[in-house]
Amino acid sequence: MLSRKASCDSHGQDSSYFLGWQEYEKNPYHTVHNPTGIIQMGLAENQLSFDLIESWLRRNPDIVGLKRDGESAFRELALFQDYHGLPVFKNELVDFMAKIRGNRIIFASNKLVLTAGATPANETLMFCLAEPGEAFLLPTPYYPGFDRDLKWRTGVEIVPIHCSSSNGFRITSSALERAYQQAQKLNLNVKGVLVTNPSNPLGITMNRAELNHLIDFAIDKNIHIVSDEIYSGTVFDSPKFVSIMELAMERELYNADIWNRIHIVYSLSKDLGVPGFRVGMIYSNNETVVDTATKMSSFGLVSSQTQFLLASILSDKKFTEKYMKETQRRLKKRREMLVSGLRNAGIQCLISNAGLFCWVDMRHLLTSDTFEAEKELWKRIVCEVGLNISAGSSCHCSEPGWFRICFANMSQETLQVAMQRMKAFTDSSNSAVSQQQFVNNTRARSLTKWVFQLSSYESEPHR
Amino acid sequence: MGLGSKSQLLSKIATNDKHGENSPYFDGWKAYDKDPFHPTKNPQGIIQMGLAENQLCFDLVEEWIRNNPKASICTPEGVNQFRDVAIFQDYHGLPEFRNAVARFMSKIRGGRVTFDPDRILMSGGATGANELIMFCLADPGDAFLVPTPYYPAFNRDLSWRTGIQIIPFHTDSSNNFKITREALEAAYNKAQQENINVKGLIITNPSNPLGCTVDTETLKSLVSFINEKSIHLVCDEIYSATVFSSPSFVSVSEVIQEMECNRDLIHIVYSLSKDMGFPGFRVGIVYSYNDGVVSCGRKMSSFGLVSSQTQHLLAAMLSDEKFMGKYLAESSRRLGKRFNIFTEGVEKVGITCLPSNAGLFCWMNLRSLLKEKTFEGEMQLWRVIINDVKLNVSPGSSFHCVEPGWFRVCFANMDEETVEIALKRIREFVGKETEKPVKVKRWQRNLRLSFSSRRFDETVMSPHGIMSPHSPIPHSPLVKAT
Numbered sequence: 001m002l003s004r005k006a007s008c009d010s011h012g013q014d015s016s017y018f019l020g021w022q023e024y025e026k027n028p029y030h031t032v033h034n035p036t037g038i039i040q041m042g043l044a045e046n047q048l049s050f051d052l053i054e055s056w057l058r059r060n061p062d063i064v065g066l067k068r069d070g071e072s073a074f075r076e077l078a079l080f081q082d083y084h085g086l087p088v089f090k091n092e093l094v095d096f097m098a099k100i101r102g103n104r105i106i107f108a109s110n111k112l113v114l115t116a117g118a119t120p121a122n123e124t125l126m127f128c129l130a131e132p133g134e135a136f137l138l139p140t141p142y143y144p145g146f147d148r149d150l151k152w153r154t155g156v157e158i159v160p161i162h163c164s165s166s167n168g169f170r171i172t173s174s175a176l177e178r179a180y181q182q183a184q185k186l187n188l189n190v191k192g193v194l195v196t197n198p199s200n201p202l203g204i205t206m207n208r209a210e211l212n213h214l215i216d217f218a219i220d221k222n223i224h225i226v227s228d229e230i231y232s233g234t235v236f237d238s239p240k241f242v243s244i245m246e247l248a249m250e251r252e253l254y255n256a257d258i259w260n261r262i263h264i265v266y267s268l269s270k271d272l273g274v275p276g277f278r279v280g281m282i283y284s285n286n287e288t289v290v291d292t293a294t295k296m297s298s299f300g301l302v303s304s305q306t307q308f309l310l311a312s313i314l315s316d317k318k319f320t321e322k323y324m325k326e327t328q329r330r331l332k333k334r335r336e337m338l339v340s341g342l343r344n345a346g347i348q349c350l351i352s353n354a355g356l357f358c359w360v361d362m363r364h365l366l367t368s369d370t371f372e373a374e375k376e377l378w379k380r381i382v383c384e385v386g387l388n389i390s391a392g393s394s395c396h397c398s399e400p401g402w403f404r405i406c407f408a409n410m411s412q413e414t415l416q417v418a419m420q421r422m423k424a425f426t427d428s429s430n431s432a433v434s435q436q437q438f439v440n441n442t443r444a445r446s447l448t449k450w451v452f453q454l455s456s457y458e459s460e461p462h463r
Numbered sequence: 464m465g466l467g468s469k470s471q472l473l474s475k476i477a478t479n480d481k482h483g484e485n486s487p488y489f490d491g492w493k494a495y496d497k498d499p500f501h502p503t504k505n506p507q508g509i510i511q512m513g514l515a516e517n518q519l520c521f522d523l524v525e526e527w528i529r530n531n532p533k534a535s536i537c538t539p540e541g542v543n544q545f546r547d548v549a550i551f552q553d554y555h556g557l558p559e560f561r562n563a564v565a566r567f568m569s570k571i572r573g574g575r576v577t578f579d580p581d582r583i584l585m586s587g588g589a590t591g592a593n594e595l596i597m598f599c600l601a602d603p604g605d606a607f608l609v610p611t612p613y614y615p616a617f618n619r620d621l622s623w624r625t626g627i628q629i630i631p632f633h634t635d636s637s638n639n640f641k642i643t644r645e646a647l648e649a650a651y652n653k654a655q656q657e658n659i660n661v662k663g664l665i666i667t668n669p670s671n672p673l674g675c676t677v678d679t680e681t682l683k684s685l686v687s688f689i690n691e692k693s694i695h696l697v698c699d700e701i702y703s704a705t706v707f708s709s710p711s712f713v714s715v716s717e718v719i720q721e722m723e724c725n726r727d728l729i730h731i732v733y734s735l736s737k738d739m740g741f742p743g744f745r746v747g748i749v750y751s752y753n754d755g756v757v758s759c760g761r762k763m764s765s766f767g768l769v770s771s772q773t774q775h776l777l778a779a780m781l782s783d784e785k786f787m788g789k790y791l792a793e794s795s796r797r798l799g800k801r802f803n804i805f806t807e808g809v810e811k812v813g814i815t816c817l818p819s820n821a822g823l824f825c826w827m828n829l830r831s832l833l834k835e836k837t838f839e840g841e842m843q844l845w846r847v848i849i850n851d852v853k854l855n856v857s858p859g860s861s862f863h864c865v866e867p868g869w870f871r872v873c874f875a876n877m878d879e880e881t882v883e884i885a886l887k888r889i890r891e892f893v894g895k896e897t898e899k900p901v902k903v904k905r906w907q908r909n910l911r912l913s914f915s916s917r918r919f920d921e922t923v924m925s926p927h928g929i930m931s932p933h934s935p936i937p938h939s940p941l942v943k944a945t
Contacts, residue, residue, distance in 0.1 A: 007759075057537050080742075305772060
């Protein structure tokens with residue numbers, strides 16, 4: 001009756017990642033109304049700096065009624081559907097992107113394609129670069145939404161590049177090579193590698209060694225590199241962010257073939273905290289990719305009123321500079337709170353310098369070194385401790401016991417409550433108090449029931 | 464392992480022509496972009512009549528916006544909602560927005576039908592909506608039947624990335640281009656014989672390019688057909704509120720209330736781009752009676768959600784019942800008036816249009832002006848209209864019409880003065896036509912653009928020079944910012 005895509009579940013939304021959401025939705029934390037509810041720590045959102053934007057809007061009333069030069073721009077915006085995008089907006093975006101990279105690269109606005117979020121940007125690149133049945137290599141752990149964005153409607157396959165804690169989950173040449181061999185074994189034609197830099201869920205920027213390995217590998221195999229740099233503006237600590245494009249320039253590859261096979265994905269959802277506005281983009285030196293992606297963007301253009309609003313905000317360079325500095329300062333502080341809170345509970349995090357989350361090591365809390373044990377631990381943390389965090393297995397991590405915990409989508413007070421709960425949890429686990437005394441039995445039993453159902457609960461993945 | 468495809472840098476989709484933008488349909492646009500009409504700066508330029516936009520009622524909307532500052536998250540009154548709106552990315556959409564859209568759609572249909580907000584899916588304009596519904600209903604290689612003439616971009620929207628085949632079946636002037644059961648059945652049966660898996664039928668109602676609403680009897684016949692064959696029916700009702708004279712619009716949603724029908728087969732595509740004149744805001748809607756489609760489609764809508772800022776604004780506007788009632792009535796009245804001015808104007812020089820009651824255009828009969836009653840003749844006439852008469856109109860062949868000589872002429876995307884100028888040019892052209900019948904040599908000399916419909920010059924399609932097929936207003940202060 002329906003298409004195969006409609007009837008299968010390769011959108012990936014039945015995984016445990018989303019079941020945690022379900023539990024949160026049933027019982028969401030509120031400082032006053034529901035202080036024992038579940039705290040949402042699975043949502044990689046940047047909610048720390050809205051006050052700055054709101055005060056900017058109050059100071060800039062010309063955006064009222066969409067005015068430009070005193071005249072109402074409503075009509076023109078309402079009619080503006082050119083898939084090349086609002087020129088003033090694209091110019092601001094390339095400036096902004098350059099600024100994030102310390103102005104060490106210049107981007108050209110005619111190589112930028114606007115899309116309704118990074119979600120369609122990634123899908124569009126797959127449509128442009130690969131046939132159904134071909135593959136992209138992705139380092140694990142990776143954003144669970146990629147299973148939907150890269151594979152679902154495109155028919156492209158993902159082959160994991162396994163990264164391990166033994167070297168801080170860095171991408172090595174041998175891991176790249178092993179993944180490639182694995183694809184060969186599966187009879188899959190590899191078209192490229194897709195990395196997220198800074199990484200989700202790791203929260204680290206790729207170092208030069210990794211970037212060089214990646215470029216060497218892509219040159220050798222004659223494949224594409226897609227670098228999803230959606231978190232590039234959330235780098236709050238050293239080392240500074242190095243984009244793949246920057247490294248390619250340093251290596252003077254602008255006349256080499258590989259130059260046309262490097263593509264960047266970006267979005268304002270994380271850096272500016274505006275995921276609802278659906279602002280994503282593809283940047284590529286490959287004219288055909290830009291041309292095709294531009295046509296494909298027809299399926300998901302950015303609303304013209306949103307382009308206008310954000311162009312106005314970004315054009316205030318003083319403001320954006322101040323905003324980025326302040327956001328990064330607040331992110332760093334918030335990260336510190338999480339890290340020290342967890343340390344206090346005897347839990348370590350991967351040392352991170354970016355992102356809206358930490359990659360947390362709870363291997364020592366597992367009853368066994370298995371994914372089943374990870375799932376059990378995860379259930380307990382969601383239901384008993386009341387924190388919705390993301391299990392590493394949902395990010396395709398090859399080692400059990402790692403979790404992604406977000407820190408930028410809640411108030412400071414709420415984060416403190418979360419840390420107190422973790423401490424209480426690990427204290428009680430350490431003192432070997434029996435589960436019976438600690439657990440709400442009813443909740444655990446009912447949780448078991450639905451966790452093992454493959455529910456098609458409709459909650460979309462958030463990064 | 465496919466060494467052949469390994470040497471292909473990009474995908475087939477990226478390098479084939481199936482996006483359709485190399486067709487001569489867009490040559491008129493190119494000519495227009497090089498020499499666009501402006502009342503004072505370029506009064507001899509080409510008038511854009513190939514753009515189906517509704518620009519007649521912005522004054523009403525602008526007034527509403529001034530009176531409702533809370534609907535914007537940028538005003539002092541509305542900025543306190545900025546945060547909540549900015550982080551809202553739930554693919555269910557803002558509840559207020561869905562509710563407002565459901566009520567609006569119902570209002571357009573005279574309240575004869577109610578829509579369930581939970582069945583409303585968002586998408587990137589109707590463009591995204593049509594692609595999305597195809598992804599949900601059909602697999603690569605499957606086919607959808609489409610009556611001709613049809614909106615040219617369906618080739619891109621329905622089949623480019625989905626891999627679906629379009630099977631056109633024809634209508635013609637012998638019965639005013641009505642869809643006949645015979646033509647539909649014949650196309651369906653032929654496909655069956657060729658072992659093509661037909662998954663459904665898609666129609667646009669009111670029709671683009673015809674500008675006619677589909678009558679109830681035909682609709683019922685289509686519904687019974689798809690029921691019989693157990694295939695889907697997608698009704699693109701994007702022009703539903705552009706109806707300006709009788710008969711009134713009858714939606715498939717009404718028809719199925721009175722018929723035995725498997726509702727799992729019925730889907731509606733909608734948008735605010737035509738009725739409200741908001742193509743820039745990218746508001747596409749899929750409404751399906753099929754739970755599986757709603758569920759899957761909702762997840763797919765992640766690829767083209769409506770900006771929450773826009774949802775917020777439109778939720779407020781569309782749920783202002785008083786305003787929307789007034790808007791719909793006034794918009795209809797202005798469209799009707801514009802239609803009358805235009806069609807009466809061309810009738811004065813003996814040009815007729817298909818009798819129509821909706822849309823932002825008319826389907827003009829220029830068969831008597833063809834030198835040859837062929838598509839070559841149509842293209843020749845079209846080049847003359849662009850280069851000599853200086854009007855960008857859309858030739859029927861670009862809509863896959865089987866009869867040469869028909870042209871779609873848009874009239875709602877300009878002010879009254881420009882309409883008068885366009886009419887004057889048409890009168891002059893036809894006047895010359897009727898006074899001096901043999902004009903071939905003169906036209907050839909005046910041809911600035913010469914192209915064969917078969918040659919696709921890729922170098923012309925640079926991202927710089929070419930506006931999208933949805934060409935923006937050229938003198939917008941926003942565009943000149945570069």
